[in-house]
Amino acid sequence: MSLATNHIDDFDAEKMKDSKEMLVPGAHSDVKLKIFNSSMNVLTHILIGCTVAIAVLFTFREGEMNATRIHIILCVLGYQLLMAESILSLSPHNGWSSSLKLVHKRRAHWILQLLGSGLAIAGSIIKILDKSIHWNTLHGQFALVAMVFTGVSFINGLASLYAYELRRLIPGVLSKITHIIFGTVAFVSASISLCYGFDKNSFRTWSTSEMADTFIAFTAIFTFVIIVNPLVVFFDKTVKSFQR
Template sequence: MSKEQEKGDLGHDRDLQPAAYDGNAVSGQQGQGNSDPVRLANTALSYITHTLVAGLTAYLLYVSFRTYQLFSWHPACVTIGSLTLMAEAIMAMSRGNVLTAGLRRPTRVRAHWVLQLLAAGFVLCGFVVEVVVKRTSDRPHFASPHSVLGLVYVVLVVASNCGGLAANYSARLRDHVRLAAVKLAHFLLGAATFALGVCALVTGLYTRFFSVSAGREAQLACTVLLVVVALLVLQSAARSVYSLCRSLLRV
């Protein structure tokens, strides 16, 4: 075997190591010539995303408790779980995230699953509040598009966390499945779960509770901002998916 072939094989092996699954690994390798502009753009987007998440969370919590009732805990818990914690969990895996940029990958992975577990807990609490309120007021369950979407979302939250557990221990299954395939499935399921959670939040903006507590302008503004946040958060996951697809397609 020639030296060139040996180097090629070694490079291919390194590409399949877990470190290559970082969402910014590929972009960092491809953009070494213009790393400073790319780094500045990623930092700016990270600051913007965190600011929008914090601002939207604060406003939606204000609207939720503007007129306090038991039901107020439903939008409050779902907002914290679906928007704040889940968005931060996804962004924690990105090296471009200003809050976790100085952390090593194992620490970022730990932060990711801790935030995801907290997010799932808040979402489930919000779901329980909704069920209790409907039952005590003798109102039908899952009778609106928002409630049906919310039910599907809760199922995906549970499935996504189970998938995260499988991805976390996928190294022990390397003799049976490809690590990249397990991680890709987890990323795709997590991204779909987050996107569906944002859709549930958007439909919740047009329920009677939010319409009474806020107004038409607030509904439209929050809808636009939620879509922008979803796109900004998911773009970091898209880089990870691209990296994993490259690993899977290599022979």
């Protein structure tokens, strides 16, 4: 399936050169601000790596691999690793994707989102089937919100991807704006759910209360940094749509 066409490139003004959707316009940016943004990107990847690693180690602790442990692995890899990288891939300051052309950034975004969504939803379904009582905790309630918005965001993203072809049915700007907000809600909800997971007695007992609080803070920090650029794009597109 082709993830970009020449029509889309002509239709979409999201060029990486002189784009107002960047946090910092490339050729005219302040050097100190560029260094700050790059440093925050590196920090974000470090925090993501540490958080995913500790969650995976927790699942491989002594004992048999059960539905709960499989749920943790799939959801953390799906949300906090693949979907986080999916969002970061479109950022002009992301290290591994910054040199890619826009069409390749989009392709990476969709591949990562597809894989991440699949793992996260599969992990959620496994836990749902394993329990008799559902969504009676804040961890579960935010996980439900994340799962629903992940599915909606992925379907909505198809409209955003083919905005040019569907322009007579759905305004291109509207599909892109809604995709951003749905995806942001899904990712933030998943991160909040993870924080409540770290707050569970099983994790605090296995690690320590101090370590649990540390990884809650790590999750909050990298979640905030990751959603900054999508929110900048969201507000920029919203303002432009009202000015037309």
